[in-house]
Amino acid sequence: MIPANMISTTFELPGYRVEACLGEVMGLTVRSRNVFSVAGSGLRSMFGGELKGQTKVLYDSRREVMDRLVTEAEQRGANAVVGMRFDTSEIGNGWTEICAYGTAMRVVPA
Secondary structure: OOOHHHEOOOOOOOOEEEEEEEEEEEEEEEEEOOHHHHHHHHHHHHHOOOOHHHHHHHHHHHHHHHHHHHHHHHHOOOOEEEEEEEEEEEEOOOEEEEEEEEEEEEEEEO
8 A cells, every 4th residue: 555655746755766657547436416415515505614514525535536546556566646636527417526646656765
């Protein structure tokens, strides 16, 4: 498993030298909204406050795409991912795509 400190939003890992660049990797999921959750969130948003159900879904989705990104990187022989980003977009009516992407690298201590 690639350790969390070896997944970076920066394009370098201080103290490490790049041995190989193994290409872009990503993790992806598409989620649909629960009608009841949307209705509850709509009411909650009128009065303010955190939408805890939506926060949990987003957190869980990000964790899922990160796990998929790491799996793909490891399958290529990487021990690090740099330039990691999240992206979300709406697809159709009520579907959301969540993606994590970055560049898989094999690094060694400098």
